[in-house]
Amino acid sequence: MSQTMSAALELSGVGKSFTMHLQGGVRLSVVSNVTFSASPGECVVLAGPSGTGKSSILKMIFGSYRCERGQILVRQGQAAIDVAAAGPRQIIGLRKNVVGYVTQFLRAVPRVAAIDIVADPLVSGGAARESARKRATEILQQLNVPAPLWGLPPATFSGGEQQRVNIARGFLPELPILLLDEPTASLDAANRAAVIDLIAEKKRRGTAIVAIVHDEGVRDAIADTVVDVRRFTDAA
Amino acid sequence: MIGAGDEQPLLVAERLSKRYGRQIGCRDVSFSLYEGEVMAIVGESGSGKTTLLQLLSSQMEPGAGRVLYRMRDGVTRDMAKLSEAERRFLFRTDWGYVHQDAAQGLRMGVSAGANVGERLMAVGWRHYGRIRHSATTWLDRVEIDRDRIDDTPRTYSGGMRQRLQIARNLVTQPRLVFMDEPTGGLDVSVQARLLDLLRGLVADLGLSAVVVTHDLAVARLLSHRIVVMKGGDVIESGLTDQVLDDPREAYTQLLVSSILPP
Numbered sequence: 001m002s003q004t005m006s007a008a009l010e011l012s013g014v015g016k017s018f019t020m021h022l023q024g025g026v027r028l029s030v031v032s033n034v035t036f037s038a039s040p041g042e043c044v045v046l047a048g049p050s051g052t053g054k055s056s057i058l059k060m061i062f063g064s065y066r067c068e069r070g071q072i073l074v075r076q077g078q079a080a081i082d083v084a085a086a087g088p089r090q091i092i093g094l095r096k097n098v099v100g101y102v103t104q105f106l107r108a109v110p111r112v113a114a115i116d117i118v119a120d121p122l123v124s125g126g127a128a129r130e131s132a133r134k135r136a137t138e139i140l141q142q143l144n145v146p147a148p149l150w151g152l153p154p155a156t157f158s159g160g161e162q163q164r165v166n167i168a169r170g171f172l173p174e175l176p177i178l179l180l181d182e183p184t185a186s187l188d189a190a191n192r193a194a195v196i197d198l199i200a201e202k203k204r205r206g207t208a209i210v211a212i213v214h215d216e217g218v219r220d221a222i223a224d225t226v227v228d229v230r231r232f233t234d235a236a
Numbered sequence: 237m238i239g240a241g242d243e244q245p246l247l248v249a250e251r252l253s254k255r256y257g258r259q260i261g262c263r264d265v266s267f268s269l270y271e272g273e274v275m276a277i278v279g280e281s282g283s284g285k286t287t288l289l290q291l292l293s294s295q296m297e298p299g300a301g302r303v304l305y306r307m308r309d310g311v312t313r314d315m316a317k318l319s320e321a322e323r324r325f326l327f328r329t330d331w332g333y334v335h336q337d338a339a340q341g342l343r344m345g346v347s348a349g350a351n352v353g354e355r356l357m358a359v360g361w362r363h364y365g366r367i368r369h370s371a372t373t374w375l376d377r378v379e380i381d382r383d384r385i386d387d388t389p390r391t392y393s394g395g396m397r398q399r400l401q402i403a404r405n406l407v408t409q410p411r412l413v414f415m416d417e418p419t420g421g422l423d424v425s426v427q428a429r430l431l432d433l434l435r436g437l438v439a440d441l442g443l444s445a446v447v448v449t450h451d452l453a454v455a456r457l458l459s460h461r462i463v464v465m466k467g468g469d470v471i472e473s474g475l476t477d478q479v480l481d482d483p484r485e486a487y488t489q490l491l492v493s494s495i496l497p498p
Binding site: 018019020021059063065066088089091092109110111112120 | 439478481485486490
């Protein structure tokens with residue numbers, strides 16, 4: 001399963017379908033033969049209309065969807081791990097050390113303050129709570145989240161504020177691969193610009209990024225490669 | 237040795253089965269749990285969740301199969317082959333067991349402080365001042381007012397009793413905690429507080445845990461891995477978000493789609 005590779009991430013022949021047992025076993029084919037790669041410092045944008053399987057591809061890379069066919073190689077140090085064949089423990093390890101994932105929705109945890117939601121991934125990665133919180137405040141500031149909110153649980157925040165807390169959480173750890181699912185969906189122009197800056201900074205540091213963005217301005221600002229997902233949609 | 241030990245599972249279930257007469261409790265369950273991992277066992281009432289938990293925690297003998305546990309000295313032992321004294325020691329130190337009904341896990345007639353201190357005395361603590369200090373620290377950690385340390389749990393609310401039970405279990409710094417519906421029967425705000433507390437403690441202490449719950453939201457919040465049971469069989473298992481976001485089996489799809497969104 002381990003082999004050397006130069007890209008940070010490499011998908012080949014990846015396919016996915018859902019069997020809906022509650023609808024009499026209907027099979028929904030989502031994508032097939034997905035093949036692309038992302039190098040360190042490269043931003044690959046997945047393009048295509050809604051419902052063509054873009055998010056499903058990100059979820060398969062992250063391991064929250066199962067991958068039925070093909071290979072998803074992720075480079076970890078000198079080794080390459082196939083997420084499609086990895087067990088739970090390996091995937092937990094990859095999420096801690098290699099692959100980050102930012103969606104537009106924050107899964108708010110009851111009672112946990114925004115600052116700790118942002119700092120938590122660093123803490124579980126071994127950082128001291130205080131230094132993690134300090135770095136959390138810096139990125140929250142960069143994303144214009146008002147300081148009075150930092151100590152509050154985000155369940156009652158506006159959509160845009162929750163999204164920025166989520167972005168802060170996802171961007172803070174230094175991981176080699178970052179998956180972004182509509183990170184700018186409900187943000188105003190100033191905050192979109194702040195996110196574009198963060199992405200540019202990640203690229204300079206050698207992070208490989210796979211992103212879904214519908215906003216053309218954002219896409220043009222961040223994309224090095226655009227992959228049209230329609231070519232992976234099953235004709236059937 | 238430590239690096240090598242890290243890769244050894246803490247708890248291993250090998251083809252565990254249990255029958256109650258003609259009734260099947262659970263059948264052919266195998267998995268490995270590693271240090272720092274939280275595993276949820278979900279399924280409806282009667283699916284075998286609690287039977288499995290009791291087999292894992294040596295409260296019941298399996299009809300077939302075995303449970304292996306890696307002791308603090310790094311040696312993995314077959315639970316059935318431990319002496320009674322060894323097993324008791326494990327229960328008092330390295331393991332915790334949080335019951336759904338706190339009254340089963342607490343001594344209702346003695347003070348909160350004594351409930352926590354008792355576990356320490358069982359592992360040889362004798363200095364009253366230190367025991368009391370440790371008990372106070374733990375009450376703080378589980379957010380019980382220090383002024384209540386001399387009250388018995390009879391005078392506590394359901395949520396407080398549950399938090400006290402958790403303090404009693406964790407005071408000896410166990411490596412593995414079994415929990416049977418830890419939030420069952422509590423109202424939602426009390427549940428949220430307890431879950432947040434558990435989540436924090438598990439992360440801070442690097443605990444491993446096996447949590448039985450019928451609440452998928454609890455499983456998602458607390459666990460890394462999940463086992464779905466039905467009629468005594470494990471029908472699906474894997475990473476928690478993988479099983480809940482991309483359920484493969486008909487029954488799991490039904491479970492996931494049966495949740496009322498808040």
